[in-house]
Amino acid sequence: MPAAGKAFDRALKTAPNDPELWVDIARLRYRGGEQKQALMASRKALALGPRNPAALLLSAQLVRDAQGNAAALPLFERGLEAAPNDPDLLADYAATLGELGRATDMLAVVRRFAAAAPGDRRALYLQAVLAARAGNHDLARSLLQRSGDLDREMPAAILLLALVDLDNGNPAVAAQGFDRLLSLQPDNVRVQALLARALAVAGNDRELIARFAGTADDRYTALLVGRAYENLGDRAKAAPFLDRALRDPLPAHLAALPPAASLEVTTLRGTADGPNTVALVRGLIAARRTRDARAKAEEWLKRHPGSGEAMALAGDAALAARDPRGALRCYRAAAAVRRPWPLTKRMAAALEASGKSASAEALVTAQLAGEPSNAEAAMMLSRRLAARGERKRAELLKAHAAAHGG
Known part of the structure; x- marks a missing residue:
């Protein structure tokens, strides 16, 4: 990353007004955790090239991250006026329409995309999404399989294929897909629940219990674990899980995620990088050492003042320390970059x-x-x-x- 930054600095000396150079600089800064600086570079790119497709694509993506799908549509449409067959613009525009529930419009754009870039695997993936949402699981699977290795490389495609397998009566195969995705995203609670469901439908009660009995905090997973114990004839162990599943639903609330490693381990690792800092702050919050958690999060934010992730982490530490106003200041700064x-x-x-x-x-x-x-x-x-x-x-x-x- 530092070497790439120096190369861009040299390029700026000879082409300071090239919008696509500023697009590349913005993307480098975003990947390097300097999201605020990336936003500034993207604005510079758009000012230099108001009809440049690459600048409009980047601006649309950043607006979508911070302001939502609908706010990004005009920028995608401006880009496509300038470059009607640009594959990247067509792919992102189609996906954004899909997220807004505009399936018919998405299909029309996907067809344009497929015609403009017949070898682009993303067109097959987007068509598979549409087929799956319409309940045509066989077509969705066929399209994914035609996309090459996309269903093994792209997390969204792994998830889609596993969902198709689960809905199509292949729970054991689906469980393998969810398991693969969970190894890439161990904190993804939705995938955890989907894996538990796939194991339950496949009748793998012992594996379900081994993997989820110790972490079945939500009512649905607790229900699956309880039924698994019942299937094995152990009603005594099933009872507390079924009681947990059938309790009155609690109001929505936030809870601290348990750290992936012990506090002793994360303290030794310190704040060498982002993942270690997150693990340390989570461990401190779980140990109710909220003052220390806040100090570490704020220290990381000072070192990376342009990072949306660092802003959000500082907000989490403030919220855990019962300072909601301080948390809001950090969250609003993070949301200006990205608001998932x-x-x-x-x-x-x-x-x-x-x-x-x-x-x-x-x-x-x-x-x-x-x-x-x-x-x-x-x-x-x-x-x-x-x-x-x-x-x-x-x-x-x-x-x-x-x-x-x-």
């Missing part, structure tokens, strides 16, 4: 703790508008509306969540 759903949830919790319930609701509502398939956001709003007596709207949102896998 997990960050929105933490921001909403910090707003609630600051006495700003209406702002929390508006934030989740905006997230759902940009991600109509977000079942968790729909249920969060449904519970809120039901609590204040707006039963009709609450039921509509509940039905929407159920239709999207909630």
